[in-house]
Amino acid sequence: MNASVVTPIGAPVRRKEDHRFITGKGRYTDDLSRPGQAHAYFLRSPYAHARIRAIDTSAAIDMPGVVAVLTGKDLAQDGLGGLICGWMIHSKDGSPMNAGAHPALALDTVRYVGDHVAVIIAETLNAAKDAAAAVVVDYEILPAVADLAQAQAEGGPVIHDVAPRNTVFEWELGDKAGTEAAFARAAHVTAIDIVNNRLAPNPMEPRAAIGDYDAGDDAFTLWTTSQNPHVARLVLSAFVGLAPENKLRVIAPDVGGGFGSKIFIYAEETVCAWASKRVGRPVKWTCERGEAFLCDAHGRDHITRGELALDGEGRILGFRVKTTANMGAYLSTFSSCVPTYLYATLLSGQYAIPAIYCEVDAVYTNTAPVDAYRGAGRPEATFLVERIIDKAARELGMDPAEMRRRNFVTAFPHQTPVIMCYDAGDYGASLDKALALADYTGFPARKAEAERRGRLRGIGLSAYIEACGIAPSAAVGSLGAGVGLWESAEVRVNPTGNVEVLTGSHSHGQGHETTFAQLVSARLGIPIDQVSVVHGDTDKVQFGMGTYGSRSGAVGMSAIVKALDKVEAKAKKIAAHVLEASEGDIEFKDGRFTVAGTDRGLAFAEVALNAYVAHKFPTSEIEPGLKEGAFYDPSNFTFPAGCHVCELEVDPETGVTQIVNWVAVDDFGTVINPMIVEGQVHGGIAQGVGQALMERVAYDNDGQLVTGSYMDYQMPRAEDLPSFTLGLTETRCPSNPLGMKGCGEAGAIAAPPAVINALTDALGTQDISMPATPAKLWAVAQARVTRRAAE
Amino acid sequence: MQATATSPAGAGGTLRVNGRDVALLPDDDRTLLEWLPEAVGPVSARSACDGAHCGSCAVVLDGTPVKSCTVPVASLDGAEMRTLDAYQQEAGALAPLMEALAGPSVFQCGYCRSAFFFAAKALLEETPEPGRDDIQAAFAGLLCRCTGYQAIVSAVEGAARAMAQAAHAPHGAKPVPRVSAHAPRTVAAACAAAQARPGAYWLAGGQHLVPLLQHSAQAEPSLLEIAGIAELGRIEVVGDRLFVGAGCTHGQIAASEPVRSALPDLAGLAGKVGDIYVRARGTLGGAMVSAWRNGSYPSFLMATDADVLAAGRRTFALDWFAERAENRDRPPAELILGVEIPTHWQVSHQAFRPRPARPALVSVTGARDVAGDLRIAVAGYGARPFLVRDADTLLAAARGSLPDVELAAMLDVLPLDDGEASGAYRLAILRQLLQRLPFHGA
């Protein structure tokens, strides 16, 4: 695709950032160096729970090349506060959540293996590592609890004094009495117990940070792997107290994947920024993969019991859910909203459910903090809903597709009993299309053929929904959010007609530089190579909220549209003066301003130049220049939805699963760049298949991380994944100007239940947990043989 | 790592990086990956895992693709390496590959590019017209977290078509292994050097030394480079025996004509060791030392009654692996020269490899001679590889309806029961593999 032509929305434009990356010129944080920089290495707790009696740094300080050895006491001395959780959740009884202190460097207690004890700053990383071995820490080992199921036991270890029975909150949502009533009149109740396995996000680029303090300006610069640099700056300023915002610049250069894990404000970047002033030199830290397994916020980790009340015809009457959510040892930045407002609000799925009641206990354990990971709460909700409806269908002897169809929401807007109001969708359409693409009706023949080959074949559906476009600020504020979730944009038209777009969104693989430029190119009728997208630097870009929750299209681009509206309106005024016509007669099309009904007109660039020379319009009425900003606050969430179908075969003799077909039909509303959307869906499915078949973070009873490397933590590789058949259905999102819904998390949300439903179909039992490893499935298949023999 | 006096090739020298000579420091004990950004500034080879699991640090070294985290920089005096950056400047015959991988949304965050470019390059040199499965297999030891791989596989498929149409596919002459000037050239010299440095590790391909190469507060390992010893790279048939030098890479063994005709299953298993990077550098000797428990070579060598030749002695493979199991925590003191395998067998090697690029969970080799005598060796089932006592009876039992417990009793080896798999599962897999052996029971 030629970059010098105008690119319409919906065109598969080559990504602008691809050239930079293929030339190896991508610049990630670890590629950067500051003159005179020193290297930081963190001494981490080897124990899951221990009191620190004393830390002796004297030997380490004397080691060659060591610049400083700093501990939590030094941080406290400089008056720095701890890390925060930015979303207040209240328990059923109205009490605020029990949030324990979260110092960036431990003060007197360490609470998980990997907790930060001290930082060693030295001329080289290896010198810092050598010195770390010379720091003497006197630990008093305390009893630890790593198992979520045990953490609330009376008389067990207490991780934070403020949280009795390690309970952060006991929260509820929905209509308890109404739900009880639904169960009272149910003809059938289906119950399911689910463990949603704990995952490590694992973007391939490890986290990194460089703190640089300029004594002349008394100002800090922090380069860091962040999905939301402005939020990082806000937290470091307002809560940690590092420096006022005008004295702190946060830059997130190219970021090599995030999947949620780079939203949060962690100890390491906080310490690097602070320490750079303390030692008077830039301080650089790059995470090693082993440290990432220990300390990057993990995802999921729920234990849930769900019960579904049904009438005699398979219609859902009510849904009752009790979830225990593992928060880890501290509340990470957005952790508290994940198992609550991002989870329980989606428990209606694509279905009209009259009554829902959900209780969630959030619990501390001696493990790494848990926070948002691709999908955040919504995969957990979808997994529960799509598993229990499948199980209900089997129990009632109904076809799982028919069971879903019977319960679909069909009229919009639809108010669910759990806050969300679905604005648009056509769930039947995506189900039908997916079934057709998957040749659902031909499945029994394929199953029989597989059986002859000794393979157990199964097909599984997942009709997912997610709430994206996060989020209307007033709504989230009323639910406890500490921030608004609007987005900002500025469109700067330069005098020669090229354009810079400054966005508060952040790209770490999603291709915003292309999609956003494509939008501007199409709207202003200028070639895409004349549009630059600027993001990720708090000194360049106005305050913005960053990228997560599939919000950059629906919210970030809506802000750009709003700014473009203003640019066009002003440009029309200027064009009217230059063309000596009335403003109402000016039309803008294909990059030209024309006087309606005449051939008189101006190119966009000519108007831009006129705006800056300001010769031909009264500056008392119209300000010179052409640059407009906008803040867009969404009026509702967006609701991408769709249907995935997974078909697979299990070898009963080895338990090995082979996915033989995958169909994904998604409704993302308007699609700007189909190739980017496909890439997002592929990557999401891969992560979802990973959760279903192989990934899990495990701790032993002492709280030691068992899965601390790629040796033990298995991520999908090329051979583990099938080709994907993708289809789209489209219902426009009515709440934003482009009609976009978001696509970043769909695959990760849809995939796990599709895989497990297919496995339950193949093996004829509902008793299959994630990750469904070959060894586990082999045992299930053996039990099946024994069961059959007994029958 | 800190410099120590015991590093190989401690005299410094130069390494050619993307066409520019860069001085090496004497006694540098960093890996190539650690050294690169500090010596030449940021390049597209980047760190992303804790050692050889992902490929993001890949470069091409003397024509061979390597994960740069597996190479001690001190061994590279006189070598020539290129990063992805260099191919962008000058892709030559690889232009279609470069172009295809730069296609829309093939990559997302871009961090992993080097892994896939160099694996694809190596694949296309071996297999100019690969199928989708070949491409996926070539990516076995690589990680991308963003894309789900499909777009990358499709891009390489497209590039292969374009390159196959071009008059000359990029089949260069096979790269000649290069060794630093200071490395010993003879077995005698290597053994003398080892005597002077007790506890040193032999450095050939270096693939299994990765954990040792990472910096820790412990003393750095001492390394003795042996890649320059011609004798170790020999493959030849002598009478009814095949000699394979310990310094042969898995890739060389897989591609070797003598191996393919004498013992095709040996070529086959070598072609499945690790991933395309490991096969380009990792050696038979290295695998015998590191993958002694569940790798595929032990069962093959034990079943075929091979001899292991070390400097100064000859041992039955059976005894050699038993010794290895006893001394698993120590580097082997002796220099392995190679293996000598009788070729009069009909051999079948069966392996169960549930995770790409990882050693088989369980593998079985059966070897039968013209007289009908059958030997079966098993690896990955028990704590160490073993030769089955009565192969014919076991085979018949595995095929019959004998319950698993009784089969286990016949084996008389306690199955491993660990985080990877239960004993019962290992037994079931072993039974499967035995059933796949193409021999009729006695």
Ligand code: FES
């Ligand atoms: S594109 Fe991000 S890891 Fe491969």
